[in-house]
Amino acid sequence: MIELKSAQEREKMRRAGRVTAEVLEVLKTAVRPGITTRELDVLAERETRARGAVPVFKGYHGYPASVCVSVNDEVVHGIPGARRLKPGDLVSLDFGAQIDGFVGDSALSVFVGEPPSPRAAELLEVTYQALWRAIAAMRPGARLGDVSWAVQEHVEAHGFSVVREYVGHGIGRAMHEDPQVPNYGQPGKGPLLRPGLALAIEPMVNEGTWEVGVLDDGWTVVTLDHRLSCHFEHTVFLGEDGPEVLTLRSDEKRV
Template sequence: MSQIEIKSQEEIALMREAGRIVSEILDELEKAVAPGVTTWDLDALAEKLIYKKGARPAFKGYRGFPACLCASVNHEVVHGIPSKRRKLQEGDLMKLDFGVVYRGFFGDAARTVPVGKVSREAQALLDATRESLHKAIQAMVPGNRIGDIGHAVQSYVEARGFSVVRDFTGHGIGRHLHEKPEVPNYGQRGSGMKLRPGMVLAVEPMVNQGTYEVELLDDDWTAVTLDNKLSAHFEHTVLITEGGPEVLTRRRAG
């Protein structure tokens, strides 16, 4: 995409539907997370639910990605490939990153789910990452800039002793999964492009317990923390309106 798309009311209506489907399926996936479940099981459930709801997978086949769900565990930051061999264990942090296409429009969201009872440190990381997403969304008002979003995440996370991943960013979203602009999870207040009503952005803090540095595994997809410490990830698709941010992938259950 060469320019920033301002969505029409008709396009926004379809993106609301795409966002609703993403959220409802994530609710079901979250309920299914438990010790003994494989990441393959979760992907199979996601695929079944996608077609049941009249949508298509956003990730499967995207640049060759082989699954509907990015399933990343513990020190895996993002883009984990589901596997029959990867069985969840008590205390794991399970990252569910998921998207659909509905009538030509994309929705994209992610949640980090504790598997059973997790350590106090793991829970602190999860809570800080989730809250940093809320802080980012609060900054998504007309007249603010892209840098305000990143600054909201970075300042909150770093004050709690965690680090923000630099190698992956949020992004515009609409008829394509990844559109302009990039939305880094770090930055300076008042810098970057001005936010305008009708812009739709996928905002997704990825936060590490230790260093922000990551490396790619041999599968050419799974990114892991360089120091093997834990990582957490939350994401929403957000519409900027005159009245403030509208979260299109907001949680439906609980």
């Protein structure tokens, strides 16, 4: 059942989104050669709690960390550990914070230094563009399939593929609420988008095949062909006048 949020709940979601965005900004700045993914996790928890919030991923279905750090061919749910980042790595940071009973969820991808190839740089840019195209499609009276198609059409036009086994989702008091938000679909199909809807839109885009598998740790999702994967996500609230990005970072120009 899709739950629509009130104006008061929207304001609480703004606060959760602001904390989420701020912590992700700190993490993005910290990404550099030699830092371990565990050090990024420690930083994420410290910065979250300093803002009076809780890292919502930690303990969620048994997940052991505050942030997901997925590197290169890792799509999502990478567990922080002793791995040290090196120049050219493509690092995806997925993070969520809960405060005042509501959740913000967002993700970004960044290279450690320069991209290893022009195609890798294009993968990151296309994934980011796909996110914003999906946000623009989130309008009152549109259908959920319009949001999904906005991602798929842009990604596939550039020769990349969208992950199909993992999707975006509704969000609010819980991190995962109805509806599911696939990164593929048909325009004009699916539930009607109404003011009060909150979605976590998150394109997961692979350089090669869309097929993925899970490592022995039970969490880390990787591309089957071990080519690069990229991930961006925003929590978006649909108002009467259109979408509001609740997790917008200060380094982002688009609204």
